[in-house]
Amino acid sequence: MSAHIPRKRFGQNFLQDRGVITDIVSAIDPKSDDPLVEIGPGLAALSQPLMDRVKVLHAVELDRDIVKHLTRRFPAERLRVHNCDALAFDFRGLRDEIAPGKQIRVVGNLPYNISTPLLFHLASQSDAISDMHFMLQKEVVDRMVAEPGNTDYGKLSVMLQFRFYMEKLLDVPPHAFDPPPKVDSAVVRLIPLPQPLADIPVEALEKVVTQAFTQRRKTLRNNLKGWFDDTTLESLGINPGARAENLSVMDYIKLAQRLI
Numbered sequence: 001m002s003a004h005i006p007r008k009r010f011g012q013n014f015l016q017d018r019g020v021i022t023d024i025v026s027a028i029d030p031k032s033d034d035p036l037v038e039i040g041p042g043l044a045a046l047s048q049p050l051m052d053r054v055k056v057l058h059a060v061e062l063d064r065d066i067v068k069h070l071t072r073r074f075p076a077e078r079l080r081v082h083n084c085d086a087l088a089f090d091f092r093g094l095r096d097e098i099a100p101g102k103q104i105r106v107v108g109n110l111p112y113n114i115s116t117p118l119l120f121h122l123a124s125q126s127d128a129i130s131d132m133h134f135m136l137q138k139e140v141v142d143r144m145v146a147e148p149g150n151t152d153y154g155k156l157s158v159m160l161q162f163r164f165y166m167e168k169l170l171d172v173p174p175h176a177f178d179p180p181p182k183v184d185s186a187v188v189r190l191i192p193l194p195q196p197l198a199d200i201p202v203e204a205l206e207k208v209v210t211q212a213f214t215q216r217r218k219t220l221r222n223n224l225k226g227w228f229d230d231t232t233l234e235s236l237g238i239n240p241g242a243r244a245e246n247l248s249v250m251d252y253i254k255l256a257q258r259l260i
Helices: 018-028 047-051 064-073 091-098 112-123 138-145 155-161 202-212 230-235 249-259
Strands: 036-039 057-061 079-083 104-109 129-137 164-172 185-192
Touching (some): 018 047, 018 129, 036 047, 112 129, 112 138, 129 138, 138 155, 138 164, 138 185, 155 164, 155 202, 155 249
Parallel strands (some): 036 057, 057 079, 104 129
Antiparallel strands (some): 129 185, 164 185
8 A cells, every 4th residue: 555644534643653552452452252343443553463362353444545455455354344434333233243142342543533422422332342442632531531520520521431431541642643643642441331320311411411511610500500409409419509520420310310
């Protein structure tokens, strides 16, 4: 393949640091029979060492030029490429096809321009997934794993912690990529909880969390005005004078349950 010019519209920054790649593969620790799916394989910097560890690697790639390169470089029985937008990909359907009765493992250097909607897309199919390891913008990872009271704690924190155990694994500097992004990156592990923290519609939780964080500097009394009065908040053990970032995930669950 002639030199591939990274496409900004696809958010392409290709990982090239061998030390970082080794650390990521070690963190994933794939076994031979693992049903492993890589999102955005790019030029196979991560795909190649993963294929050294598993019998078959599935890859979801939107860029047709990269798809052509990958299908020419690797035999179909080792790398099966799905030319599709990951935001529209049926991960549950793939699980049913390649690992019925099991769960798939998902990895990838996610395009930073679609990382948040992609995380929510995967969350909606988390019953089909055993774990996920992703390279993301460091700022996003910090928000994902943030605890209440931290300025990074927000809607993304609550909505993902409702469904996943998450752990930040390592920071990755811009020079580990070609071209170098303008931001630092990080690798995060996500493991779906056996079941959500509560049996509530995720839409109800998202609704109340979105409203609570409408204006971060304002109190819940102001942001939830017309939704809950002080008496109701206090009955739930929530201080009306607190800010959204001070509430735990369980606090938001209690609010969502009252909203239903």
